[in-house]
Amino acid sequence: MLDQALWQRLAEAESLPEAAAAYLALQIGLLPTVSRGAVVVTEENGSRQLAAAWPDGVPPTTALTSAIAMAAEQRRGIVQRPEAVQNDSDAVADASLAFPIVLDGTVESVVAIELSAVRGSEIRTAMRQLQWGTAWIRERLRQRAEGRARRSLQRVTTAQDMLAAALEEEGFAAACRAATTEIALATQCDRVSVGFVRRGHSRVAAISHSAEFGKRMNLVAMLGEAMDEAIDQRAIIIHPAPPDDPLITRAHAELAHAHNARNVLTTPLFVRDQFIGAFTFERAKDRTFDPDTVAMLDFVAATLAPVLAEKRDNDRWLVVKAGDVFLTQLRRLLGPGHFTRKLVALTAAAAVLFCYFAEGSYRVIADARIEGKVQRALVAPFAGFVKEAPVRAGDAVTEGTVLAALDDRELALERLRWVTERQQRLYEYDRALGERSRADRKIIKAQIDQAEAQMHLIDEQLGRAKLYAPFDGLVVSGDLSQSIGAAVERGEVLFEVAPLAAYRVILQVDESQISHITIGQDGDLLVASLPNETFPITVEKITPVASAQDGRNMFKVEAALQSVEPQLRPGMEGIGKVDVGERRLVWIWSRTLMDWLRVTAWRWFG
Numbered sequence: 001m002l003d004q005a006l007w008q009r010l011a012e013a014e015s016l017p018e019a020a021a022a023y024l025a026l027q028i029g030l031l032p033t034v035s036r037g038a039v040v041v042t043e044e045n046g047s048r049q050l051a052a053a054w055p056d057g058v059p060p061t062t063a064l065t066s067a068i069a070m071a072a073e074q075r076r077g078i079v080q081r082p083e084a085v086q087n088d089s090d091a092v093a094d095a096s097l098a099f100p101i102v103l104d105g106t107v108e109s110v111v112a113i114e115l116s117a118v119r120g121s122e123i124r125t126a127m128r129q130l131q132w133g134t135a136w137i138r139e140r141l142r143q144r145a146e147g148r149a150r151r152s153l154q155r156v157t158t159a160q161d162m163l164a165a166a167l168e169e170e171g172f173a174a175a176c177r178a179a180t181t182e183i184a185l186a187t188q189c190d191r192v193s194v195g196f197v198r199r200g201h202s203r204v205a206a207i208s209h210s211a212e213f214g215k216r217m218n219l220v221a222m223l224g225e226a227m228d229e230a231i232d233q234r235a236i237i238i239h240p241a242p243p244d245d246p247l248i249t250r251a252h253a254e255l256a257h258a259h260n261a262r263n264v265l266t267t268p269l270f271v272r273d274q275f276i277g278a279f280t281f282e283r284a285k286d287r288t289f290d291p292d293t294v295a296m297l298d299f300v301a302a303t304l305a306p307v308l309a310e311k312r313d314n315d316r317w318l319v320v321k322a323g324d325v326f327l328t329q330l331r332r333l334l335g336p337g338h339f340t341r342k343l344v345a346l347t348a349a350a351a352v353l354f355c356y357f358a359e360g361s362y363r364v365i366a367d368a369r370i371e372g373k374v375q376r377a378l379v380a381p382f383a384g385f386v387k388e389a390p391v392r393a394g395d396a397v398t399e400g401t402v403l404a405a406l407d408d409r410e411l412a413l414e415r416l417r418w419v420t421e422r423q424q425r426l427y428e429y430d431r432a433l434g435e436r437s438r439a440d441r442k443i444i445k446a447q448i449d450q451a452e453a454q455m456h457l458i459d460e461q462l463g464r465a466k467l468y469a470p471f472d473g474l475v476v477s478g479d480l481s482q483s484i485g486a487a488v489e490r491g492e493v494l495f496e497v498a499p500l501a502a503y504r505v506i507l508q509v510d511e512s513q514i515s516h517i518t519i520g521q522d523g524d525l526l527v528a529s530l531p532n533e534t535f536p537i538t539v540e541k542i543t544p545v546a547s548a549q550d551g552r553n554m555f556k557v558e559a560a561l562q563s564v565e566p567q568l569r570p571g572m573e574g575i576g577k578v579d580v581g582e583r584r585l586v587w588i589w590s591r592t593l594m595d596w597l598r599v600t601a602w603r604w605f606g
Contacts, residue, residue: 016041019140020052027113027133028054031126035094036061036114039137040068042107044148048072051109061114063096068110071098075107077127092117099130101138108141155296158186159303166304172311176206179304180279184208187297189281195227196269196277196312202227205277205312219259225251227278230266234275236298238289239264255282265289267298269305276309355586362583364516366507366557368525368576370568372476372498378403380488381464384410389480394569396500397469403495404480406488408465415458422451473499476570498570505537507557507576511546512595514555516580523559527574536562539578 020039028034037054048068053060060068063080071078080096098112111134115126165182169175180192191209195202202224229251230237238245239252240263252264262285269277279301283289289297313321332338333345389404391397425448432440478495480486488494505525509517517539524534543556559576561568 016140016144017051020137021056023133023136024052024054024111027111027130030129030133031113031115033115033118033122033126034113035116036064038064038068038112039109040072040112041109041141048110060112063094064098064112064114067096067098068112071100071110071112072107075100075102077131079123079127081123092119094118095123097123097127097130099127099134101134101141103138103141103145108145109137111137151292151296155299158296159300161186162300163303163307166307166311169311172308172315173206175311176308177208177211179308180206180208183279183281183297183300187281187293188287189283191282193223193227193280193282194277194308195224195280196308197231197275202231202278222251222255222258223280226255226264226266226280227268230278231268231275234268236268236294237264237266238294255280260284263288265294265297267301269301269309271305271309276305279304355589356584358585359582360585360588362516362580362588363523363577364509364513364580366509366513366576366578368508368527368559368574369506370503370525370527370561370570370572371506372473372570373502373504375476375496375498375570376470376473377493378467378470378478378495378497380406380490380492380494382406382411382461383490384408384465384488386480386484386486386488387465389484391475391495392479392481393475393477395475397473397475397497399469399471401469403467403469403475403478403497405466408462411458411462411465415455415462418451418454418458422448422455425451467494469497471497471499473497474570503561503564503568503570504540505559505561505576507559507578508549508554509557511553511555512592514542514557517542517555517557517578521578521580523576523578525559525561525574525576527568527572529572529574530567535565535568537576537578538562 020041024037024039028037034054036058037052038050038060039052040048041051042048050059067078067080070080077099078097082093095115095118096112097115098110100107101109101111111130113126113130115123118126162179162182166175166179169178176194180194183189184192189208191207193204193207195204197203204220204223204227207220207223226237229248233247235247237247237249237252239249239256241247241249252266256262256264259282263283265281265283267279267281268275269279279297281289281297316324332341384406387405387407388402391401391403397403425444429441429444429448432444474497476496476498478493480494519539519542521539523537523539525537526534537559539557539559541558543558546553546555548554557578559578
């Protein structure tokens with residue numbers, strides 16, 4: 001008889017806690033060793049609440065609570081026994097069992113029981129029974145989820161309809177009127193009003209089913225006070241208020257008493273970090289605002305708030321918008337609070353004054369390169385092949401040092417050929433002399449002279465087969481150490497040598513700054529290879545011809561190093577700064593922009 005009553009109670013239960021209590025009683029009836037039981041469900045906010053407990057009114061023990069938490073975290077059935085008997089299936093001991101119910105990837109409930117003095121085999125039977133019996137709770141949870149989904153869908157559908165009604169209207173007043181009327185029809189409210197904060201108080205913008213209403217009507221004044229009451233308390237206000245509600249509802253009570261609206265609900269409108277207005281809903285005595293209706297109306301109001309606020313802002317004159325923005329920023333700057341804004345404003349003002357009156361050293365910055373004042377190029381004297389190259393770029397050499405030698409074997413063979421040719425012509429000349437043939441003598445004499453000239457030419461080339469350093473210096477370019485045996489052409493530059501004691505610095509100055517450069521100005525040079533040391537320089541020459549470089553026109557400026565340091569080498573690159581003089585900091589920082597503005601203004605308006 002008791003089981004039949006429990007099954008009937010489980011089947012006819014209207015709420016989830018009732019169904020959970022009946023289910024728990026049935027489970028405990030099937031498992032006689034149960035000492036405690038509990039059913040925990042997950043609420044919409046994610047918290048877990050106790051839906052039913054056995055015995056009635058007795059909270060679950062610490063062991064049972066721990067098993068519930070572990071089952072929810074691991075999403076599987078949990079059995080907790082004392083560590084001493086965990087691996088002994090025949091040992092008799094207490095055990096806590098918990099099984100989670102998962103729907104759509106979320107743990108919606110956990111069912112747990114505590115067994116007294118059971119063996120391992122009995123625990124497996126109890127866990128199987130506990131798992132099979134969760135179908136009833138699972139079905140109830142699924143029905144609850146479907147109900148939530150239906151209510152959520154209804155809220156979204158209603159909000160979309162209200163939003164469409166407001167968006168169809170062009171003006172702010174028409175949009176408010178359409179929204180309030182549609183809400184009143186859709187939610188069975190006797191009257192719906194909307195108001196917006198202006199100068200610290202709510203002004204009613206529209207009342208449902210009313211095209212026009214007097215601004216000083218008693219109803220309008222009471223509606224504004226009710227909206228102010230909700231906005232000031234930053235909360236939804238319901239009249240009559242639920243028990244133990246700490247909110248003040250005096251203005252709502254006066255509105256309900258004066259206009260026979262026994263049920264009044266006001267929801268504030270929150271947009272851009274501030275409360276801009278409120279919706280007030282009124283119903284007769286027999287139609288109260290249940291929690292689902294309150295949630296739906298709050299969702300509708302929150303959806304409409306940004307649209308109505310945007311329409312209100314767009315309906316204002318442009319001058320009014322600009323003035324409003326200016327006054328808002330001014331109030332934030334001069335009013336209470338906003339310490340960071342005030343600090344930033346004061347800092348910016350101090351920085352502007354400092355930059356305007358303070359002066360600094362104006363320096364022209366340009367890319368720089370070190371070159372030798374005298375740079376000698378050594379070229380191939382004739383077409384041939386590289387025989388040896390003992391030095392390369394970066395080596396210091398003394399005057400007369402062999403930089404490279406060309407293969408002279410072909411020249412030696414060529415000289416031998418001409419020597420033989422000359423000797424043959426001498427024999428022919430002697431024979432012609434014995435035969436007294438003047439004509440042959442002249443021809444042969446010319447051939448002998450030609451052979452001697454070729455011999456002298458080859459001797460000169462042989463003498464230049466080796467390239468010698470013209471002075472003490474540094475090889476700044478040329479490396480034939482990896483090209484032994486390679487062919488070179490006559491006139492090809494093989495090496496460049498610069499003296500070690502005479503350098504010049506080449507500055508590439510932008511055309512917008514060349515007017516500030518004059519001969520004799522001092523500056524500093526920083527090379528990339530020596531970033532910890534600067535070298536003083538002096539401007540000596542300004543080349544009056546510009547060259548294009550990286551899309552800009554550059555002028556070549558020559559400067560001399562005031563002292564030659566041994567660590568400097570030709571070819572080093574870096575940054576050069578030329579001191580121009582003292583200028584205001586604001587002029588230094590804004591010079592480029594102001595020059596561009598002047599050129600642009602002259603182009604279009606000059």
